[in-house]
Amino acid sequence: MTAAEGGAAPAIMGDPGAAGRFGEFGGRFVPESLVPACMELEAAFRAAWADPAFRDELSSTLASYGGRPTPVTECPRLSAELGVRVLLKREDLAHTGSHKINNVVGQALLARRMGKTRLVAETGAGQHGVATATAAARYGMACVVYMGEVDTARQALNVFRMELLGAEVRPVTSGSRTLKDAVNEALRDWVATVEDTHYCLGSVMGPHPYPWIVRELQRVVGDEAREQCRVLLGGADPDVVVACVGGGSNAAGTFAGFADATTSALVGVEAAGGAAMANGIPGVLHGMRSNLMQDEAGQILEAESISAGLDYPGIGPEHAHLAAVGRARYETATDAEVLDAFQLLSRTEGIIPALESAHALAWVVRAARAGDDMVRPGATVLITLSGRGDKDVAQVRELLA
Amino acid sequence: MTIAAAPDLATTLADHRAHGRKLLVPYVTGGMDDQWLVTVEALAGAGADAIEIGLPFSDPMIDGPTVQAASLAALERGTTPAGVLADLGRISPGVPLVVMTYYNLVIRTGHRRMASSLAASGVTGAIVPDLPLEEVGPWADAADAAGVATVLLVAPSTPDERMAAIVERCRGFVYTVGRMGVTGEQRQLAGTALDVAARVKAATSLPVCVGIGISDADQARQVCEVADGVIVGSALVRRLLEGGGVEAAVDFIGGIRRAIDAG
Ligand SMILES: Cc1ncc(COP(=O)(O)O)c(C=O)c1O
Numbered sequence: 001m002t003a004a005e006g007g008a009a010p011a012i013m014g015d016p017g018a019a020g021r022f023g024e025f026g027g028r029f030v031p032e033s034l035v036p037a038c039m040e041l042e043a044a045f046r047a048a049w050a051d052p053a054f055r056d057e058l059s060s061t062l063a064s065y066g067g068r069p070t071p072v073t074e075c076p077r078l079s080a081e082l083g084v085r086v087l088l089k090r091e092d093l094a095h096t097g098s099h100k101i102n103n104v105v106g107q108a109l110l111a112r113r114m115g116k117t118r119l120v121a122e123t124g125a126g127q128h129g130v131a132t133a134t135a136a137a138r139y140g141m142a143c144v145v146y147m148g149e150v151d152t153a154r155q156a157l158n159v160f161r162m163e164l165l166g167a168e169v170r171p172v173t174s175g176s177r178t179l180k181d182a183v184n185e186a187l188r189d190w191v192a193t194v195e196d197t198h199y200c201l202g203s204v205m206g207p208h209p210y211p212w213i214v215r216e217l218q219r220v221v222g223d224e225a226r227e228q229c230r231v232l233l234g235g236a237d238p239d240v241v242v243a244c245v246g247g248g249s250n251a252a253g254t255f256a257g258f259a260d261a262t263t264s265a266l267v268g269v270e271a272a273g274g275a276a277m278a279n280g281i282p283g284v285l286h287g288m289r290s291n292l293m294q295d296e297a298g299q300i301l302e303a304e305s306i307s308a309g310l311d312y313p314g315i316g317p318e319h320a321h322l323a324a325v326g327r328a329r330y331e332t333a334t335d336a337e338v339l340d341a342f343q344l345l346s347r348t349e350g351i352i353p354a355l356e357s358a359h360a361l362a363w364v365v366r367a368a369r370a371g372d373d374m375v376r377p378g379a380t381v382l383i384t385l386s387g388r389g390d391k392d393v394a395q396v397r398e399l400l401a
Numbered sequence: 402m403t404i405a406a407a408p409d410l411a412t413t414l415a416d417h418r419a420h421g422r423k424l425l426v427p428y429v430t431g432g433m434d435d436q437w438l439v440t441v442e443a444l445a446g447a448g449a450d451a452i453e454i455g456l457p458f459s460d461p462m463i464d465g466p467t468v469q470a471a472s473l474a475a476l477e478r479g480t481t482p483a484g485v486l487a488d489l490g491r492i493s494p495g496v497p498l499v500v501m502t503y504y505n506l507v508i509r510t511g512h513r514r515m516a517s518s519l520a521a522s523g524v525t526g527a528i529v530p531d532l533p534l535e536e537v538g539p540w541a542d543a544a545d546a547a548g549v550a551t552v553l554l555v556a557p558s559t560p561d562e563r564m565a566a567i568v569e570r571c572r573g574f575v576y577t578v579g580r581m582g583v584t585g586e587q588r589q590l591a592g593t594a595l596d597v598a599a600r601v602k603a604a605t606s607l608p609v610c611v612g613i614g615i616s617d618a619d620q621a622r623q624v625c626e627v628a629d630g631v632i633v634g635s636a637l638v639r640r641l642l643e644g645g646g647v648e649a650a651v652d653f654i655g656g657i658r659r660a661i662d663a664g
Contacts, residue, residue: 298509
């Protein structure tokens with residue numbers, strides 16, 4: 001029984017309420033034109049989430065179409081190398097190659113239930129765009145994906161994938177031409193199209209109710225992993241649970257399975273060049289109050305890292321809250337550490353990770369080698385491997401040449 | 402020489418309306434070029450009842466390509482919120498000034514500090530579009546205390562009950578969003594503009610000005626048959642971006658003035 005069920009203390013990762021607050025973070029900072037749409041979405045999600053028929057359709061779709069449950073894999077050779085027991089939650093094995101499918105199938109079913117016929121999405125690496133295009137194809141919906149021009153170049157294959165799936169990819173040429181600008185452009189589209197369009201946001205960010213919806217749709221990762229770990233660990237929980245953080249959806253989904261139900265330490269790993277927790281301060285962007293990388297005047301800074309999926313100057317508001325209350329800790333990994341980790345996992349376990357996921361791995365490698373308190377010899381570490389590395393192989397090949 | 406502070410937004414607009422005058426509020430992005438301040442002064446002479454000044458933000462979510470380009474140009478020139486306000490404090494435009502900006506710039510400056518520096522620069526109104534009713538409290542309280550009117554938005558999608566609560570908290574005038582979409586020119590007046598204007602008129606005694614998508618004199622005249630006034634942004638900013646300068650701005654706004662006066 002969790003604390004929340006016992007009525008003793010409120011859940012750490014609970015319902016953010018009508019105001020969408022996670023402590024002082026979150027909220028709904030959008031122009032009036034979008035407020036009614038956000039409210040309608042919140043009401044629709046509350047109703048759907050309480051409806052067993054909706055939950056059944058979602059889980060059976062994730063099973064028969066999405067490939068769930070994904071396994072937890074022991075990593076004997078990597079464990080021997082690091083001196084800690086490493087377990088991987090294999091979201092790379094989910095349909096479309098990352099955890100993003102969990103969120104988009106849920107949102108597409110919700111959109112259909114709301115009578116929407118068109119999906120718009122932003123994408124960084126292209127994984128969320130591919131996932132959204134996939135769900136749109138599956139449910140016969142129109143789909144437009146906004147992608148920064150910088151990212152369409154470095155993830156050209158994903159652009160082609162989305163087009164194969166029947167989506168229209170619109171390159172975004174404003175601002176830094178990466179993920180944050182794609183979010184702006186998707187929001188601009190949505191203001192003009194709310195009547196028939198659902199904005200299928202890809203991470204635990206944006207205005208309420210998105211951070212909450214996406215965390216709930218991703219919590220299947222953490223809930224599965226917790227039970228799978230208990231089987232592997234004779235009823236015990238991992239000492240540390242680690243996930244990479246762009247907007248923070250695979251981390252939030254993972255943490256949701258552990259924050260209230262276990263005492264496992266939780267670690268989110270950001271790209272050193274996009275570290276909203278390490279270098280950001282609280283502000284408001286994309287409809288949410290959270291930590292943001294910004295200059296003295298309040299202009300948002302451009303994130304820069306090896307992985308398009310982590311190039312975001314902010315972080316989901318619930319992560320800012322988890323850090324503020326001390327339930328999770330946020331670390332960073334550099335591009336060089338990530339490249340090493342990418343190769344290490346490939347060589348020791350035969351698993352090529354997404355560059356994003358390699359950030360989580362990179363921190364574990366560093367912490368284990370440095371004798372970090374959290375990753376002592378013999379500790380058990382669960383890492384969410386958020387995606388597979390196929391999309392990154394060409395880029396890594398160039399970087400290593 | 403002392404500089405006369407710009408007149409108060411709320412009292413000036415109420416007074417002009419009481420005299421049967423339709424309200425014309427042109428928008429200029431602060432710092433967009435080296436003539437912007439001269440342009441602001443000239444617009445007052447061209448028939449503006451108040452002037453809206455944008456404090457440029459890196460991520461202008463409710464703005465279309467034209468205002469995005471002006472914001473980017475301003476930021477590339479090194480424009481800061483403090484710099485724009487200092488410049489405004491040096492002019493004596495003779496009409497009220499209202500700033501439009503995004504909430505992160507307000508947070509970064511601090512609510513009370515932003516409110517008092519607006520007041521010190523002669524700015525008596527503020528439009529912060531990413532602060533809807535539920536979130537506006539801390540800012541609106543600070544603005545009230547500094548004598549700065551917090552202008553709120555009402556949109557075609559706003560239900561009646563919600564509209565009543567918004568106009569209750571709104572000061573100065575009601576920014577009535579004419580169409581569902583971002584700022585930008587439209588060939589034709591959106592069908593929603595007149596409907597929403599009529600709904601807001603029925604809900605408040607504050608002046609009702611329609612903005613977003615008002616692109617020429619004829620559209621302005623149509624809107625003013627229902628609303629108390631218009632806000633004209635992208636159509637003016639485009640002329641400035643194209644290098645038309647003060648002359649083109651005065652021409653364009655003067656033409657709208659004549660059209661709405663003729664009725
Ligand atoms: C494989 C993978 N992992 C992680 C992320 C980062 O997103 P989030 O932090 O929301 O999990 C992405 C985003 O594109 C991704 O493709």
